[in-house]
Amino acid sequence: MAKYGKDPRAIGALVRDAEVHRDVYIDPEVFELEMEHLFPNSWIYVGHASQLSKAGDFITANIGRQPVVASRHTDGSIHLFYNRCPHKGVKIASEPCGNTGKFFRCPYHAWSFKTDGSLLAIPLKKGYEGTGFTDTQASGGLSRIRNVVVYRDFIFARLSENGVGFEDYFGESLSTIDNMADRSPEGKLAVEAAPIRYMHTCNWKMLVENQTDTCHPMVAHESSAGTAIKVWQREQGESTEKPMAVQLYGPFMSPYEFYEQSGIRIWPNGHGHTGVANSIHSNYSDVEGYLDRMVAAYGEKRAHEILGEVRHNTVYFPNIMVKGAVQILRNFIPIAVDRTLVESWVYRLVGAPDKLYERALMYNRFINAPTSIVGHDDLEMYERAQEGLKSNGNQWVNLRRLYESNEEPDVTAVINGTSERQMRNQFHAWAKFITMDMDQGVEAAE
Amino acid sequence: MISEKTITDFIYREADLLDTMQWQAWLDLFHPEGRYWMPLEWQQQDPVLQPSLMYEDLMLMKVRIERLAGERTFSQKPKSRCHHLLQAPQILVCDPAAGIFRAKTSYIYTETRGDTLERFSGWASHDLVQVGDELKIKLKRIDLVNFDAPFGNIQLFM
Ligand code: FES
Ligand SMILES: [Fe+2]
Numbered sequence: 001m002a003k004y005g006k007d008p009r010a011i012g013a014l015v016r017d018a019e020v021h022r023d024v025y026i027d028p029e030v031f032e033l034e035m036e037h038l039f040p041n042s043w044i045y046v047g048h049a050s051q052l053s054k055a056g057d058f059i060t061a062n063i064g065r066q067p068v069v070a071s072r073h074t075d076g077s078i079h080l081f082y083n084r085c086p087h088k089g090v091k092i093a094s095e096p097c098g099n100t101g102k103f104f105r106c107p108y109h110a111w112s113f114k115t116d117g118s119l120l121a122i123p124l125k126k127g128y129e130g131t132g133f134t135d136t137q138a139s140g141g142l143s144r145i146r147n148v149v150v151y152r153d154f155i156f157a158r159l160s161e162n163g164v165g166f167e168d169y170f171g172e173s174l175s176t177i178d179n180m181a182d183r184s185p186e187g188k189l190a191v192e193a194a195p196i197r198y199m200h201t202c203n204w205k206m207l208v209e210n211q212t213d214t215c216h217p218m219v220a221h222e223s224s225a226g227t228a229i230k231v232w233q234r235e236q237g238e239s240t241e242k243p244m245a246v247q248l249y250g251p252f253m254s255p256y257e258f259y260e261q262s263g264i265r266i267w268p269n270g271h272g273h274t275g276v277a278n279s280i281h282s283n284y285s286d287v288e289g290y291l292d293r294m295v296a297a298y299g300e301k302r303a304h305e306i307l308g309e310v311r312h313n314t315v316y317f318p319n320i321m322v323k324g325a326v327q328i329l330r331n332f333i334p335i336a337v338d339r340t341l342v343e344s345w346v347y348r349l350v351g352a353p354d355k356l357y358e359r360a361l362m363y364n365r366f367i368n369a370p371t372s373i374v375g376h377d378d379l380e381m382y383e384r385a386q387e388g389l390k391s392n393g394n395q396w397v398n399l400r401r402l403y404e405s406n407e408e409p410d411v412t413a414v415i416n417g418t419s420e421r422q423m424r425n426q427f428h429a430w431a432k433f434i435t436m437d438m439d440q441g442v443e444a445a446e
Numbered sequence: 447m448i449s450e451k452t453i454t455d456f457i458y459r460e461a462d463l464l465d466t467m468q469w470q471a472w473l474d475l476f477h478p479e480g481r482y483w484m485p486l487e488w489q490q491q492d493p494v495l496q497p498s499l500m501y502e503d504l505m506l507m508k509v510r511i512e513r514l515a516g517e518r519t520f521s522q523k524p525k526s527r528c529h530h531l532l533q534a535p536q537i538l539v540c541d542p543a544a545g546i547f548r549a550k551t552s553y554i555y556t557e558t559r560g561d562t563l564e565r566f567s568g569w570a571s572h573d574l575v576q577v578g579d580e581l582k583i584k585l586k587r588i589d590l591v592n593f594d595a596p597f598g599n600i601q602l603f604m
Contacts, residue, residue, distance in 0.1 A: 194497070194594060196497060198596055198597065198598075199596040199598050223518050224509070224513055226518075227512050227516060228509045231505060232505065245506060342596075346497065354495060357495060358495060365497065365498055365499060365501070370499070370596070370597040370599055371484060371499045373509070373510060375599070376601055377519075384520075
């Protein structure tokens with residue numbers, strides 16, 4: 001039975017000022033509507049241009065549940081298509097990445113396509129003469145996704161033909177991606193390896209919300225970060241320099257006051273970040289030679305400006321999180337209402353010392369891997385929430401921390417770092433983008 | 447004198463200590479510089495500048511083990527248990543004169559918690575050294591056959 005149909009009012013009613021209805025996490029129908037409306041109407045991360053360094057390189061990805069392929073064409077341009085042969089629907093690319101040479105060739109009947117998606121050749125072409133083939137969608141080759149923007153090598157796409165433009169959608173939030181890329185003396189990032197993949201049996205939004213949930217680390221991660229500190233204090237002996245591992249785990253146990261002061265910045269359209277004044281990434285030890293290279297590249301003042309911006313987690317609505325200071329991007333890929341694939345990518349700062357890449361890789365396996373003790377703490381909470389929300393005791397999830405009745409939607413503001421306002425910001429955007437292209441005439445039909 | 451049988455017995459005992467959750471006795475099998483490594487790539491060579499699932503020294507392994515028993519370790523309520531099914535180890539090097547011992551063991555590993563049960567297949571490689579009359583682990587390397595798949599939690603040691 002369809003509870004929500006395509007009724008924007010019914011869906012809008014799931015989001016109150018400071019509460020959301022549990023159906024946004026547990027109702028399969030709401031999940032279907034997200035796939036059909038929210039993801040196509042939003043700008044979604046596809047991949048990084050460094051994964052497409054040569055002509056013929058391709059990567060596959062999902063936008064919501066839509067399988068897509070991005071490719072580097074002979075003229076250097078990047079193109080994005082639905083991963084589906086126009087003949088009988090066979091997936092054109094079956095691997096996460098590769099090089100297809102001069103053209104894609106469908107493995108079923110050998111239709112071939114240029115790397116810009118256009119139809120190159122069909123065997124026994126004569127058989128289509130006079131059949132009206134040229135009037136079909138198939139004759140156009142691979143179905144293209146036209147709204148693609150490559151911003152500082154980050155490839156984003158919007159499936160819907162119409163909607164909010166890239167610049168308007170992200171606005172000032174792009175400053176986190178800028179900061180991450182600027183941390184390379186050459187202003188360039190490179191993907192060198194596959195991501196760490198981690199399957200979560202929970203709704204994708206729980207993961208996104210958790211990125212700016214600053215009241216959980218000292219509680220949920222006492223078991224991991226707290227134990228790491230305890231063991232180090234006991235075993236350190238004479239050594240005074242904290243090992244990299246302890247530097248990475250330790251700050252998770254920072255007290256509430258630390259997070260309160262470090263602040264949260266929100267932006268329109270559901271984006272926002274923790275760690276405005278400082279963050280858990282502020283006190284890592286210096287890497288020898290790095291500052292010199294930065295100063296040589298940018299000058300003293302600009303280099304310090306770049307390295308002084310140590311944001312914690314930046315949420316790009318709807319489903320990625322970027323850590324500029326540690327060069328990590330986490331992609332929360334929705335699989336089902338209670339299933340989310342998390343892919344955590346590390347970027348190498350081109351021209352920076354290896355030690356920074358080593359640290360980013362270490363952070364990624366400490367925090368974002370299926371073997372990560374911090375990950376175990378978090379996933380346990382998500383799984384319990386996914387189960388707990390089935391309870392009929394209360395239909396609402398409470399997001400009221402530091403709520404003010406005059407909160408404006410879609411604004412830029414810096415607030416107390418323990419506020420749940422970024423979560424409210426996300427749900428405002430959620431309601432806006434999921435209903436954006438729904439038929440507003442439902443009311444009349446009732 | 448360390449023989450091939452000594453190595454094989456050592457590997458069986460190591461797995462048994464994990465299955466019976468004798469964590470301290472298991473840790474004692476490691477050399478002070480020992481490492482536990484789970485690569486994330488096929489035939490990976492570099493644990494530091496290539497991504498891994500785990501690359502841990504004794505201190506990090508102690509953290510994991512103490513965490514398992516923690517009062518506020520919620521992901522261990524209920525507790526996990528594990529089971530190793532090992533093929534006979536293949537002895538790659540047994541050189542008492544040089545003090546180098548290497549073996550590779552094919553295994554099926556099961557980890558269970560509450561009503562869930564997950565199964566993994568792969569190869570465990572042991573780099574061992576002789577300390578006194580005993581063998582110690584310099585490196586235990588775990589290569590999963592499907593290292594590139596997305597797993598749920600893996601909370602114990604393979
Ligand atoms: S399905 Fe692709 S060529 Fe037939
Ligand atoms: Fe967390």
